[in-house]
Amino acid sequence: MLQTKDLFDFSHSIAGPYLMGFEYPWQALAGIKQLILDLGKQLGSDFTEVSPNVWVHDTAVVAPTAFLGAPCIIGAGTEVRHCAFIRGSALVGENCVVGNSVELKNVILFDNVQVPHYNYVGDSILGYKSHMGAGSLTSNVKSDKTLVVVKAPNGQIPTGLKKFGAMLGDFVEVGCNSVLNPGTVIGPHSNIYPTSCVRGVVPPDSIWKTGGVIVAKRKD
Incomplete structure (x- = not known):
C-alpha cells in the first residue's frame, strides 16, 4: 500500500506518466520542478504563460492578490483564492481549490483536490479528490533536521530526504487543524x-481517531 500505484489513479493528473516511474511516491519529489518546466512547454493554447514559467489555464480563476511563483501550472477550472501563496514548483490539477492564505511549495495536487482554508502543503503529493480541512498542515522537516523515514508497519523505510511532508492517496479526508x-x-x-497529530502510515479505508487509534472503516 506504500507504493505509488497503490495510492493514486494516474489518470487524474498530467503528472501521472511521471509518477508511474517511481516505486514510492516520495521518490518523485526531487524532480517536480523539472517536471513542471518540461510539461509547461507542451501545454496547449488553452494555457497562458502569465509570467515566466507560470502557466494558467484559461478557465482557471486566480484572485489578483494571489502570488504564483515559478515554476507552476494551474489546471482547468481551478480556483486560486485571495492571498494564496504558491512559492513555486507547484503542479495544481483541474478543478482544484487553493484557498485563502494557503501556501504551496514543491507539490503535486491531483485533479479535484481541495486545500481551501489556511493550509500549508510542502514537499507533498495529494491524490485525486483529497481534501484538507481548515488549518490542517503538512510538516515537512523534522525538528532535529535529520533525514525523514517512513514508519511503516514492517519497519522504517529510509527516504534520504530532509524535506518530505505527506503523501495523501485518492479520496483522503483530513480534519481541521490536523498536523501531518x-x-x-x-x-x-x-x-x-x-486536531490529529499524524505520524507514520495510515492504511487505506481507515479512520485515524483521537489519540492515534486506527480503525478500519465498516463495509456495511
Missing part, C-alpha cells in the same frame, strides 16, 4: 479526525 508529520503516508479513502 514528516513522512506521513495516508492510504486512499481514509479519514483523519480533526
Whole structure:
C-alpha cells in the first residue's frame, strides 16, 4: 500500500506518466520542478504563460492578490483564492481549490483536490479528490533536521530526504487543524479526525481517531 500505484489513479493528473516511474511516491519529489518546466512547454493554447514559467489555464480563476511563483501550472477550472501563496514548483490539477492564505511549495495536487482554508502543503503529493480541512498542515522537516523515514508497519523505510511532508492517496479526508508529520503516508479513502497529530502510515479505508487509534472503516 506504500507504493505509488497503490495510492493514486494516474489518470487524474498530467503528472501521472511521471509518477508511474517511481516505486514510492516520495521518490518523485526531487524532480517536480523539472517536471513542471518540461510539461509547461507542451501545454496547449488553452494555457497562458502569465509570467515566466507560470502557466494558467484559461478557465482557471486566480484572485489578483494571489502570488504564483515559478515554476507552476494551474489546471482547468481551478480556483486560486485571495492571498494564496504558491512559492513555486507547484503542479495544481483541474478543478482544484487553493484557498485563502494557503501556501504551496514543491507539490503535486491531483485533479479535484481541495486545500481551501489556511493550509500549508510542502514537499507533498495529494491524490485525486483529497481534501484538507481548515488549518490542517503538512510538516515537512523534522525538528532535529535529520533525514525523514517512513514508519511503516514492517519497519522504517529510509527516504534520504530532509524535506518530505505527506503523501495523501485518492479520496483522503483530513480534519481541521490536523498536523501531518514528516513522512506521513495516508492510504486512499481514509479519514483523519480533526486536531490529529499524524505520524507514520495510515492504511487505506481507515479512520485515524483521537489519540492515534486506527480503525478500519465498516463495509456495511
